[in-house]
Amino acid sequence: MAAKRQRSPRSPLTQEFARIAWLLQLFEKGGQSKSVVLGIGDDAAVLKPLAKRWVWTIDACVQDVHFKLPWLTGEDLGWRSYNAAVSDLAAMGASPIGALSSLALPATVDSKLWQDIARGQARAAKALGCPIIGGNITRAAQISIHTTVVGDAKHPLLRTGACPTDEIWLLGNVGAAAAGLAVLMHVPERKWDADMRGCVRAWRRPRALLKEGKLLSGCATAAIDISDGLAGDARHIADASDVALVLDVRAIERAILPRVRRVAAAMRRSALDWALGGGEDYALIATGSSRKRPRGARCIGSVERGQGVWLERVNGERVAVQAGFDHFAG
């Protein structure tokens, strides 16, 4: 640091300020929620707590762990990471209030890419009604986006309330994002058919199911969003509620989109494995009484006394299920 007589308009610090000014303008267009007193630009955002209960979460999206750059555009990345974070609010039956974004970028990332990421975030923010009201930018060896979101919920939906005799409900689709990821990894783009493109789009542009989560908040006993795979996330409910979740293979197979089944057949893969083990569709699993099953929820099994997650085959045989995506596996 040296005192200088003149400020150079191209100094690195000026560059950083310029980036923040650009982001401020972009994110302000996304609107503000009435709880937000002060957005981007100070040491912290300021909120007026109007709600009875606030729910608060953080999610990360890391290059070469959650995505590889050739698989998606900057806008896809911004959209995807934002919806993934907001999906936790959906699982709590909450309405979003706002988000902070902590963005890490290699020095080699050009301004088009980081602006596209921000544009994807801004679009998602607008679509979800969840304005970006602050954040942080830092340099790093790989791109990563850490998004923290606050929402309000009168009665937050937890993982702990599942009771024996409850049904298990699925809201949204499972397997499409995993199919899309398999296509991205193994099929050259020139060979993609309409089904494959649809699955790739499911992976690139997931949507947090906020409306479905709110619908559940009046009737479900427990809920979770599927980020690591139906089987793995069902186990979170089983463990937290100290019950067994028995998944019905036929019901899950019926929940798989025809397009996903066709892609699985073309690639000689198992659509059921994608549905059970593939995360990132951000569908919701919930439990509740059959009398209260909301419109749009598909019954995919039942809660029983016991522990763990079980798969009931067509012949009635039950196998213990295990899996989901682990961030520390090889």
Place this chain on the structure above:
Amino acid sequence: MAAKRQRSPRSPLTQEFARIAWLLQLFEKGGQSKSVVLGIGDDAAVLKPLAKRWVWTIDACVQDVHFKLPWLTGEDLGWRSYNAAVSDLAAMGASPIGALSSLALPATVDSKLWQDIARGQARAAKALGCPIIGGNITRAAQISIHTTVVGDAKHPLLRTGACPTDEIWLLGNVGAAAAGLAVLMHVPERKWDADMRGCVRAWRRPRALLKEGKLLSGCATAAIDISDGLAGDARHIADASDVALVLDVRAIERAILPRVRRVAAAMRRSALDWALGGGEDYALIATGSSRKRPRGARCIGSVERGQGVWLERVNGERVAVQAGFDHFAG
């Protein structure tokens, strides 16, 4: 994903669950704040908004950008990153409510290191009265810790209120962390004297000045914490308040600890440059009327009509000041 008859207790997913269970136990010991209804373990933390205004911020600490592993222990890293994030609350005059931690770790990090990081976070959480109530773990190429913090403040201290005729106040020390960093980078440990060790400790174990921030909230017109250097952060106040900040060289030199001056002399470096350009002491700069200057605040200059940050030398000469740490510079 494949359905298996038996669950292997060492599956990767079990490992991830085990990590989370370990963290839960550790962080629970740090106590809970009365606003926290539900901590670690669900899709999101749940809070009861008791305060009038909430302030909310996120900060990142990235390997090879903010630190190199040989420079500090895992505990230092956890402590440092946590205090850096909470420091933004201090700058708003807020009291902490809780934090979420999004941790990214290379697969090669051993369990001692990540547990030490978490222990450092837990210690800091306890010392600052700011429990960790949730978070996320992911794999990544380099260690990074993204910490988001919520606090309450009746009247949050912004950057925008500085008025001509205000004084500029400094609370805490400047230059010690930059001196410590210079020692870490350029002096082999066997050659460190007591002064150098003191400066290294200032860099490794900064403390968010929450008490000082609360003190300011009754009397300051604007405030900011020094994370990027006194000069750069003063400029944030100047820009936001549309005023000029004139820093008095003599007053800043008086604010530099003798140990920092001695280390600067030994290393043939400028202690004033460290004070002006080195961040990471997490001291606070504020502005306010001389009549309201709180105990412990040192007057280091004055607010005037105009723009930018200026350094007034002993001979009365004024030079425009520029700098601070930029995360995208080389």
